[in-house]
Amino acid sequence: xxxALARVLHVLAVVLWIGGVAMVTTVLLPAVRRFKDPSEAxxxxxxxxxxxxxxxxxxxxxxxxxxFYMLHLLGWERLFSAHYWWIHAMIAVWALxxxxxxxFEPLFLHRWFHARAAQAPRSTFQVIQGLHWGLLTISLVxxxxxxxxxxxxxxx
Numbered sequence: 001x002x003x004a005l006a007r008v009l010h011v012l013a014v015v016l017w018i019g020g021v022a023m024v025t026t027v028l029l030p031a032v033r034r035f036k037d038p039s040e041a042x043x044x045x046x047x048x049x050x051x052x053x054x055x056x057x058x059x060x061x062x063x064x065x066x067x068f069y070m071l072h073l074l075g076w077e078r079l080f081s082a083h084y085w086w087i088h089a090m091i092a093v094w095a096l097x098x099x100x101x102x103x104f105e106p107l108f109l110h111r112w113f114h115a116r117a118a119q120a121p122r123s124t125f126q127v128i129q130g131l132h133w134g135l136l137t138i139s140l141v142x143x144x145x146x147x148x149x150x151x152x153x154x155x156x
Contacts, residue, residue, distance in 0.1 A: 010066035038121035086145035
């Protein structure tokens, strides 16, 4: 029962977290890049991204706690098997997003965005969208690998 509850919480957290990244990447950023007034684009993006950041922080924490709890229940030795490469990928993606949301953004990314957007808003949004596409791509590869691997498909 504990494992099932942890898995449900984990999947819900990942759906909200990575689904939100997909929405920002494929809908919000392209729409913001079409704004005619760069200052309006920056203000709108900041408002939406600020709300999403809290959702991401909460769901990233929930995914981490539930994921590590499942690993505890199922056995840490999975980390020593190549068959479970997707667990390493999940941990890496989780660590990257956790660092971005809790360390890099508060320490310097927020200031970098404002300084760069004030000078070159269009190219700043282009860079941000490129970074989001990279994060979304590695996230989706990881999700696909985790679903396949957790259902016994190891590709070798």
